[in-house]
Amino acid sequence: MNKMMKVVLDILIVIACLAFLFLTIEMVSSYRYAHREKEDPIETELRVFEYELRHKSYGEIIDTYYVERMYNFEPQDGMEDIYNVAEYAHAAFMSRVYAEKGDDRMSESNALRMETVRNRLGAYAYTADEVDEVIRNAP
Amino acid sequence: MRCKKCGHEIGPEELRCPYCGAENSYAVQHQKNMKRFKKDYKKTRNEVIRSAQSTRGLATRAAILIVLIIGCIIMTIVTSLNYVDPDPREANRRDAERHVDEYVSEAEEFLKRGEYTEFVSFMYAHDLHNIAWDKAEHLVSVNYVAQEYYECIEHMEEIILRSTDPDYFDGLDTDIRNFCMYVDGFYEVLEVQRNRKKSKEYHAYMDDMDAELRAAMRTYFSMDDQALEEFLSKTEAQKAVILEGILRHE
Numbered sequence: 001m002n003k004m005m006k007v008v009l010d011i012l013i014v015i016a017c018l019a020f021l022f023l024t025i026e027m028v029s030s031y032r033y034a035h036r037e038k039e040d041p042i043e044t045e046l047r048v049f050e051y052e053l054r055h056k057s058y059g060e061i062i063d064t065y066y067v068e069r070m071y072n073f074e075p076q077d078g079m080e081d082i083y084n085v086a087e088y089a090h091a092a093f094m095s096r097v098y099a100e101k102g103d104d105r106m107s108e109s110n111a112l113r114m115e116t117v118r119n120r121l122g123a124y125a126y127t128a129d130e131v132d133e134v135i136r137n138a139p
Numbered sequence: 140m141r142c143k144k145c146g147h148e149i150g151p152e153e154l155r156c157p158y159c160g161a162e163n164s165y166a167v168q169h170q171k172n173m174k175r176f177k178k179d180y181k182k183t184r185n186e187v188i189r190s191a192q193s194t195r196g197l198a199t200r201a202a203i204l205i206v207l208i209i210g211c212i213i214m215t216i217v218t219s220l221n222y223v224d225p226d227p228r229e230a231n232r233r234d235a236e237r238h239v240d241e242y243v244s245e246a247e248e249f250l251k252r253g254e255y256t257e258f259v260s261f262m263y264a265h266d267l268h269n270i271a272w273d274k275a276e277h278l279v280s281v282n283y284v285a286q287e288y289y290e291c292i293e294h295m296e297e298i299i300l301r302s303t304d305p306d307y308f309d310g311l312d313t314d315i316r317n318f319c320m321y322v323d324g325f326y327e328v329l330e331v332q333r334n335r336k337k338s339k340e341y342h343a344y345m346d347d348m349d350a351e352l353r354a355a356m357r358t359y360f361s362m363d364d365q366a367l368e369e370f371l372s373k374t375e376a377q378k379a380v381i382l383e384g385i386l387r388h389e
Contacts, residue, residue: 030222
């Protein structure tokens with residue numbers, strides 16, 4: 001009886017040793033995962049933003065803005081330019097919508113908003129002209 | 140003690156009386172008992188030693204197994220914790236729980252100003268649709284409609300403000316497909332929420348979103364009222380074909 005118990009325990013110990021070994025490797029991997037080098041998301045967004053600006057892809061900038069704003073309604077440090085350019089593009093898009101709808105109140109407040117955002121654009125002021133041109137000529 | 144025969148004083152361990160030679164029955168019985176006890180003791184001792192020798196390995200093995208199992212459990216916990224990434228919404232959730240009343244009234248202000256995409260973003264950013272059911276319940280219906288409106292406007296903006304650079308990725312097909320899906324979703328949700336009496340006070344906002352969406356489609360897809368109604372009556376795939384024609388000038 002005792003001999004059989006010893007054999008059973010020996011088998012269990014071998015299994016436990018293998019599990020221990022596997023879990024040690026897994027724990028080391030998980031530690032490396034937890035301490036992996038992470039890319040600064042803002043830096044990445046800014047690189048993508050510059051790339052999209054070069055190709056005048058304001059639609060993609062707006063997409064980034066909508067996604068980001070779901071997490072941070074106010075821009076994080078470094079994201080202000082993306083928010084400003086996208087906000088202007090959105091307001092410019094809506095300007096024709098309000099005009100078509102005949103909503104003078106919204107048209108006025110939207111024009112004011114466009115003006116305010118345009119003044120915040122700084123080095124990216126040229127984007128406002130580009131967006132205006134696209135909106136004017138659409139579709 | 141005294142000898143039973145002659146009455147002289149004798150020691151308890153003396154087997155016979157030194158005076159009369161009579162047998163000391165107590166001492167004899169005692170001697171017999173002692174012999175038996177020694178025999179039993181030896182037997183028991185041997186059994187204990189034998190048993191201990193046979194189970195000695197078992198205890199060691201059990202101890203090793205327990206240590207290994209505990210080690211495995213600890214490593215599993217540590218591994219799981221290492222793989223868990225922090226929830227990016229956690230801070231927002233905590234903040235919203237503290238300022239829920241303030242945020243709900245701010246969200247209502249966005250509605251009053253007609254800033255519907257901002258309203259949806261604000262609701263999400265502050266997790267109001269998840270954490271504040273009791274305080275933001277009145278906004279749920281209008282939020283459903285606003286979400287669909289938001290998606291429609293977002294995809295329209297992506298379509299209209301897309302890059303025309305031939306070296307840039309052309310995602311127009313995807314954007315058109317998404318827009319067609321969401322515009323159908325908007326009218327389905329609008330119909331359901333418009334029929335809810337609970338959301339009556341927000342029907343005006345829903346109608347306003349509908350009017351804005353129609354104005355946007357008329358403007359940016361060059362449609363008159365009749366063409367728009369016709370467009371809206373089509374299936375998702377038919378809508379996509381129509382838009383493809385308009386936007387690619389085919």
